[in-house]
Structure formats: structure tokens, C-alpha cells
Amino acid sequence: MSLHGGIPAAIADDVRHGERLEWWTLAWMISVVAVMALVMGSSQAMKTAVIEDVLSLVPAIVFLLSIHWERKQPNRRFPFGYRRANSLAFLVAATALLSVGGFLAYESVTTLVRQEHPTVGGITLFGHTIWLGWLMIAALAYSVVPPLILGHIKHPIATRIRDKVLHTDALMQKADWQTGLAGIAGIIGIGLGWWWADAAAALFISLSIIKDAIGALEKAVAELLDGTPRALDSNNPSGDAERLTAALKKRFGNVEVRLRETGRYIAAEVDCASPKVIPTAEDLLGKELAWRLASLTFRPAAADSPVS
Helix, strand or coil, X not given: CXXXXXXXXXHHHHXXXXXXXXXXXXXXXXXXXXXXXXXXXXXXXXXXXXXXXXXXXXXXXXXXXHHHHHCCCCCCCCCCCCCCHHHHHHHHHHHHHHHHHHHHHHHHHHHHHHCCCCCCCEEEECCEEEXXXXXXXXXXXXXXXXXXXXXXXHHHHHHHHCCHHHHHHHHHHHHHHHHHHHHHHHXXXXXXXXXXXXXXXXXXXXXXXXXXXXXXXXXXXXXXXXXXXXCCCCCCEXXXXXXXXXXXXXXXXXXXXXXXXXXXXXXXXXCCCCCCCXXXXXHHHCCCCHXXXXXXXXXXXXXXXXXX
């Protein structure tokens, strides 16, 4: 058990599936941005939705980059490999999610405070004048479908490979389709004469996005500071970490166990003399999750020479 490069065979297929989904995400979301930009007019919800969709590309990009680096082998400059690239990518993805929520909230609040009255005019197509709002609603409806499907598919994969970047991207996809629905509500509100509906809908969605983003940032910072491995969907210790700690204490008694996360992998240190027979990752976590344990180090009180 050591921190070498490469993707474990146990999760290789899921990782490749995640990569394919992220390439599809880039393709679909670029098309969404193009369609939305053509019809956004002066609508606050449309403008924020376009910017939100652009920022939603960030998690997909950093996921693909982190997987590329994770596959690299250790070298003289990086003797422990590149698995922490996933941790850095997670911080970038969480920051992008917070940026989306913060921008959405700022634009919505300023619009409400200034009491700006957005207008949606008409457009002439093939000799007929139609309300631009119908085109906006159609574009927003299109913007809802890809992230709704992609986010639903990504979530279970992120859970299986313990990838916080992919999980954050699934949250970003949730923010995408929610923003699209809020935008539709806002455009309908403008059509009914409710000037505030546009910004109020965007503000409502932004609060949920900010909540998810703050939770993701807390986990990203904890991971970079070698904190105890966190769960994907909360800031609590992960079930894998609790299971590993219990297994080590059961085998070696009431010893001090320290766990930290390097990307999707766990490194463990146990304060006791190195045993004659070192348990395998499969002994401690079972066959399905054995890939999670990247290193197991024993640190006896008298001699501090680790055995991995």
C-alpha cells in the first residue's frame, strides 16, 4: 500500500465513464450558452443564467485535468505522485460553485434594490412579430434538460469513485437546471407585469447554491489541510474513514489512528509498533473498497521509522 500513480483497476471503468460524461457536459453546456446568449435580451434571469452556465464549465474542466494528472507516475519533482491534484481540483470546483451563487445573489439583490423594470420586447421572424419572451422560455427549457440528465447520472458515479470534484459538478448541474426553471418563472412574471419576479426567482435559487458551495469549500480546505476524510454530501467524517478506524482499533487495540485524504485515497498512520503481519487493505476495508487505502504507516513511540 503506497501512494503510487495511476487509477486503481477497481474504479478504472467508472473513472472513464466520468470522463466521458464531462466531455458530454462541455459539449452540451457550450451549446446551451450559445442558445441562451442569442435570446437573453435585458432579462436579469437570462443574463445570470448565461454567466452561471459559463461558470458551470469549470468543474468539468478541472475534473478532466485532475484525472489526467492522477494517471501520471511519481518522478523526481513529485516523488509522491499527483493524486493530490484531485484535492486542488475540488477546491477550484467549490470556488466556482460559490462564485455562481454569489454572483446570482448580488445581481438579484441589486436589481430588487434599484427596482429595475426589465422589459421583453418583440422580434420579427419570417415576417411575423412575436414576443421575445417565448424564445427565452424555449431557450431556458432547453438549458434545463442536459444538466438535469447529466447531473442525475454523475451522482452515483461520484459516490462509487469517491470523487468530490465530480460530486461538486453534479451540484453545479443541479444549479444549472434550477436556474433555468427560475428564469422561466421570471420571464413569465415579466409577461404578467411583475417586474420583481425575474430577480426574486434568481435570488431564491442563489441561496441554495451558496449553501452547497460553502459546504464544498469547507471540505476542500479540510482535505488540503490533511483533515479527517469527509463524506461527499456533508462535512462529517466519511463512512469509509470510520470503518477503517474501527478496523484498525479492533486489530491493534485502543491506539491512536490518524487518517488524511489525498484526493480520493486515504492515508493512515497508527501509533504502535509495526506488526509481524501487516494487514492488507482488503482485510481492513473489504474487497470493494480496498483501493481507498493508499498507505498504512506504523509509528512506534520509541523509533519513528515508518513501515508502509
